[in-house]
Amino acid sequence: DAGVTQSPTHLIKTRGQHVTLRCSPISGHKSVSWYQQVLGQGPQFIFQYYEKEERGRGNFPDRFSARQFPNYSSELNVNALLLGDSALYLCASRLVGNNEQFFGPGTRLTVL
Amino acid sequence: GDSVTQMEGPVTLSEEAFLTINCTYTATGYPSLFWYVQYPGEGLQLLLKATKADDKGSNKGFEATYRKETTSFHLEKGSVQVSDSAVYFCALSPYNTDKLIFGTGTRLQVFP
Numbered sequence: 001d002a003g004v005t006q007s008p009t010h011l012i013k014t015r016g017q018h019v020t021l022r023c024s025p026i027s028g029h030k031s032v033s034w035y036q037q038v039l040g041q042g043p044q045f046i047f048q049y050y051e052k053e054e055r056g057r058g059n060f061p062d063r064f065s066a067r068q069f070p071n072y073s074s075e076l077n078v079n080a081l082l083l084g085d086s087a088l089y090l091c092a093s094r095l096v097g098n099n100e101q102f103f104g105p106g107t108r109l110t111v112l
Numbered sequence: 113g114d115s116v117t118q119m120e121g122p123v124t125l126s127e128e129a130f131l132t133i134n135c136t137y138t139a140t141g142y143p144s145l146f147w148y149v150q151y152p153g154e155g156l157q158l159l160l161k162a163t164k165a166d167d168k169g170s171n172k173g174f175e176a177t178y179r180k181e182t183t184s185f186h187l188e189k190g191s192v193q194v195s196d197s198a199v200y201f202c203a204l205s206p207y208n209t210d211k212l213i214f215g216t217g218t219r220l221q222v223f224p
Contacts, residue, residue: 004155033210042116042201042214043156056211090155092212099144099163099205101212103156 002026004093004104012110013081021076021107025093031055032074033101034066037088049074050096078109086111114139118202118215125192125222133187133218135176135202143204145169145178145185146212150199159187159200192222 005024013019025032031050035043048056049068063079072093078085088108092101119134137145147159147169160169162178162185169176174189185202202215 031210033212035212040217042203042216043212045211045213048210050210056209058211092156094210099210100158100161101210102158103148105155 004091004102006089006091006104006107008107009105010108010110012112014112015081015083017081017111019078019081019109021078021089021091021109023074023076023091023093023104025072025074025091026095026102029093029095029102030072031094031096032068032072033092033094034074034076035090035092035103036060037090037106039087043090046076081111083111085109114143114204114206114213116202116204116213116215118200118218121199121217121219123218123220125220127194127222127224128191129222131187131189131192131196131220133200133202133220135185135187135215137183137185137202137204139183139204139206141207143206145176146203146205147174147176147185147187148201148203148214150201150217152198156201192220194222194224196220197222 033048034046037043045058047066068074088106091104144163148156160171162169165180
């Protein structure tokens with residue numbers, strides 16, 4: 001079975017632009033979470049979605065938003081990019097009833 | 113709020129040496145505890161987990177025991193290999209949530 005997939009792999013944007021990151025969970029996984037990992041730090045929780053509804057949100061500004069589609073894939077949107085948004089963005093999926101989260105390879109975002 | 117503290121790295125060992133990476137946590141209630149590993153250029157992989165006090169998680173020769181009395185979840189391995197070189201993250205998931213709270217990570221370097 002395919003694991004969690006994310007696209008694109010790498011992305012370079014300039015300050016003020018908007019970015020959309022995409023995630024496809026493992027087949028059968030209905031819960032998707034997003035994390036931001038700044039270089040040298042542990043991942044920070046951004047959002048969790050389950051059954052197309054937001055079920056949790058971390059301490060991130062309103063510039064960050066997300067949504068989940070009927071096929072359980074998800075998008076993370078970031079508006080008005082700042083240099084500090086440069087990070088590895090990780091998506092994780094989970095099977096309902098199991099607390100193990102499986103992570104994708106991430107999208108490396110560089111903001112210039 | 114809930115948090116995870118793990119020892120700073122890098123931890124440098126010779127092959128076949130004994131490994132301990134310390135992890136302590138602060139949480140209300142009964143969180144689940146995890147160790148994740150991140151190999152160079154890759155995403156996070158779940159290494160082991162424990163969901164209640166005194167549980168021992170184990171995988172690939174690594175072990176960690178959920179110690180509620182000391183709020184710790186130290187990672188150990190009896191004999192490390194060069195292939196174990198990676199960054200190790202301790203994490204907790206508060207009870208009944210999907211959110212993962214990570215430590216800052218500990219880099220392990222194993223030399224032949």
